[in-house]
Amino acid sequence: MASEPLLRVEDLRLHYRSGNGVVRALDGVSFDIRRNEALVVLGESGCGKSTLAKALMRLLPRNVQHFSGNLLVDGVETMGFSEERFRREVRWVRISMVMQAAMNALNPVIRVGEQVAEPLRVHRGWSARQARERTAEVFGLVGISADFLQRYPFELSGGMRQRAVLAMALVTEPDLVIMDEPTSALDVLTQASIMNALKRIKQELGTSFILITHDVSTSSEIAERVALMYAGQLVEFADAKDFFGEPAHPYSKLLMASVPRLHQEETPVHIPGQPPNLLNPPEGCRFAERCPSRFDRCDRDPETFRIGNRRTVRCWLHAAGSRA
């Protein structure tokens, strides 16, 4: 823990206006990621995973009402950066991103090769010719033949498109790639081969990855660290081994129990109730209503406690741990 983490996020908050009031999509999220580390952000739909991804890239919705916190890249605070400086110095230079619905993230009227080269042209001012070689190289890295450079997105299969979008994220050699639901729309075989490609890339380039997903089993393939989100907050943040082996937060436990396993007699557990409305989150612990271990302290908002090495839990049950 001597060196500064690649990215440290402290108390990130993002609220936006909707027709009915203020939606508190991110409400105090803190975590960090080191170099060459794969972090999986887990959570149910609507818990703020994608908002987190976009907030890290500072791709704010037009109706943003409140955006605060600290975002340190290599120890440098970037929240104060102007939009232009953030665009030039952070996006795709330090952190790049694979959008959700990545298959649609390719412009249908531009050739794949040209499009993957776009970040090079935008950030490094390379000519199309210069960029072509590098693009072919990255295509090889993600496992697409260079023949596909000349194709249009509609001529590629879903898996190919996903790889092309990944190539676009890697083309400028960023330190961190955020992937929002990278495999959700793909079949299992393609999922597996993309996961393998990610592992290989991580090994070869030393890139860090943040994988945002609700797919516990696929993400366990690559995860080294796991962050579990619930209702706009981070409830548990731990090494993958600890998290999958011995989940600490009651929500983590229930979530792990709900994952179906092969050759298992017992039916997967489901968690009764539903996540609270982020328009008007309840006082106290946001999971309290569905929590089997609820007790009277849960009426107060739980603090985040440090238990063990690099592990935090936002639950009163772990109040024995030091305050993070």
Place this chain on the structure above:
Amino acid sequence: MRPLLDGLRRMGRYPSALVGLAIIFALVGTAVFTVVTIPYGQALELWRGGDVWRMHPVNARPAWVDRIAGSNLPRTIVVSSDDAVIEEEPFVGGNRLRIPLEFDFDYDGFPSELNLFLTSSHTEREPFVRLTWETPDGRELNLGGRRPAREERVSISQDWELERRLGRVPHVGLFAAEPEGDGPPEVIGGRYRLVVDAITFEADARVDADLVVYGRVHGLAGTDHQRRDLMVALLWGIPVALAFGLLAAVGTTVTTLVIAAAGVWYGGWVDAVIQRLTEVNIILPMLPILVMVGTLYSTSIWVMLGVVIALGIFSAGIKMYRAMLLPIRESPYIEAAKAYGAGNARIILRYMIPRILPVLIPTFVTLIPTFVFLEASLALLGLGDPVLPTWGKVMNDAQTQSALYHGFYYWVLSPAALLMLTGLGFAMLGFALDRIFNPRLRTM
């Protein structure tokens, strides 16, 4: 860009696209040919009119009309003394010249006019010239004598004295048989001769003569009231119309598109301002504004073009483009582009606009003739460029000269036909392109 090329390749399957393209290529080819053979300066010079056209008949119809009608109306005959066998008899202090100007006249109608152009090279004393007209049937008519200046135009047709003598206008009377009763005059075919007897009073002075027997048909397009060959205007009308139409269409479409895209992308007050400007501009009537500019400021075609484009920037197209661009703004690849750091201009120009281009191309193509028509309408209203020969100008002249009343249909029909041809070419191409680029229309 590939969809565009694909679309163009698919045009082969649409006959209307090919016909439209053929028309457009023919027009463009003719326009290039015109600009090369009749340079701009020369065209303006010709269209200004005057002495260049003195050998041309007034209001002659196109020669092919005559051929189609099966008649044999006279063409213009020019007889020059350079080609005549001149008898010369020098005497002390002068020279006696006999210039026979002979020509064959084998037409069914009378000429429209008869002029003799005399050129004398005297320095002080004018020569004396006497004219004798000899008909094929052996009659000789004395057309009188005169003392010409250095450049003299003898309007035989307007010789009132001769007209009185013949009982008819000279260019009819001189070619007609002796009148018998009250019937209409009859042409006598054969060899006519105008003998110019000149006496010069300076030893080395010469007299040259050009006899012009003006026809009733001329060239492919006929002539107007100022003897100008309409071909000049019909030909020069092509590049002017195409250039005006194309520049106006490009100017309005491109600016409108970029402004609409910028409004959509930036949103907020930028969008609001653009929308309000558009709404105000839509209700401004274009033609009266153009008439005002033309009347009060300038009728130069470039000023008009500028005003047309300026008024076209915030046109109703903005509303349409905005509707098309709004969903594109929200599409994932635009967000992705923003994420990887593409700047605003790049997103607008490289991602948003190319997305709707295929839909716009047909509209753009059909927009060209509307501007061609607008230019013609302005010219017809008398607001055409004062120096430039255009189709609208021809029709404007035809209208002020009551061409249809006088039966000069060609004067109105030929520019109108060219206008329609232009419209037809672009419309056929545009409609075919519409089917190609908007495939949903194909099945409906």
